[in-house]
Amino acid sequence: MTTNTNTNTNTNTNASSKMFLRFDRKEHVFAAPTDATVPEATDLRALITAAEGETQGHRPPRGFNDLQKYLTLCSEGKVDIRRITVFHSRRYCMGVKVVYSCNGNLHIADTHVSNHGYYGGTTRESVLNFADDEYLCEVRTRQGDITDQITICTNKRTVSFGGAGGSPDPRDVSKTPVDLTKRVVALVGSFHGVLSRIGTVSILRNWEIISDFVLVRELVESNRASPKPLNAKRVTFQNVEKEVAVLQELMKVDTGIFRHVLSFLIANVASD
Incomplete structure (x- = not known):
């Protein structure tokens, strides 16, 4: 590591009418789901299809989608990501877990981890707790067939987990400033033995x-x-x-x- 249930499905203004999906280094703008039970809020494949529109012949992967958790909490008050746990080895990333805060209470999203096959190995858990005035801006990666490294970018700091293999993110940390105009509200991702791809759903902070x-x-x-x-x-x-x-x-x-x-x-x- 580099240092530096509620079932209510109504949403409110906490959830923007426009959202941004960044997945596999592509970003798409899409209309925010009107309900936490619609397919794009619960299923990664449906979310990618809704965001991309025409998928150009390729079939989006299946995986995890925390957007439903965020939208469900929005009916209760202001929702923030308060903690992220990254599951990783010295070379690869295996998964993530998000903890939200809403009305002074903590709400744990599902744990999304896969660790088997060629890239599997000893896993460690690294926990990143956010300060009250800190928010998640971006998630950058090094990746090839799988995700080698995850870099968490907040408005306060940048922290990396995993290895140094794979191709670097086009948004190089040393050259591209972190985009402070958006706030990540949910993580999404897919698996191939370990974590294959990780993406984000964001809203504007205007x-x-x-x-x-x-x-x-x-x-x-x-x-x-x-x-x-x-x-x-x-x-x-x-x-x-x-x-x-x-x-x-x-x-x-x-x-x-x-x-x-x-x-x-x-x-x-x-x-x-």
């Missing part, structure tokens, strides 16, 4: 990023808060201060214009 600003605007409009005065010289020469100045101006515009601007900033937010 609303999470800007929600505090919207709240401040409401406080300003109700005279319960006021924008902090800006230094004119810093506004001229400091890019950060310029951005703050723009945001403060946005607080002053009428509601119609404000909503219209938000429609460009936040995915899936209508301007009406």
Whole structure:
């Protein structure tokens, strides 16, 4: 390691109307399932087919899909990934297990592990606990016929498990910054003796990023808060201060214009 049940199936706004599936180094945008019991929420093959649309003649693999667990918890409150366990040897990865948090309670997803055949061997468990302000951004891999290495990328750190074989991820950790605009909400994957492929289902964080600003605007409009005065010289020469100045101006515009601007900033937010 490199350091550095509830059966309610209704969903809420915790689950975005648009999701992103990244599997076998390809990313697809798809409409979020409206219910936790639909095939694409429970079955990997159905999820890949729904996300890819036309599968171009190939048959998607069978495997695991934690999206149902996430969507089910969404009916109870805000859902976060709080812990990931990676099962691996010195050379290969065998599987994963996710623990979610919701309303102060921990919810354990199914354990997805396979360890047999040519690539099987002694397995160790490495546990990665997330801080309260930490979230999963990406999962990068080294892979060939199977997954040699898993790299967990959060908004705080990057941690790798497994070996150094296989081809590197196109999103090289040293060259490609971690995408902080998306939050992984579920892991998916397939097996071939050990872990063959691992993928992620993500949602945009646009609303999470800007929600505090919207709240401040409401406080300003109700005279319960006021924008902090800006230094004119810093506004001229400091890019950060310029951005703050723009945001403060946005607080002053009428509601119609404000909503219209938000429609460009936040995915899936209508301007009406």
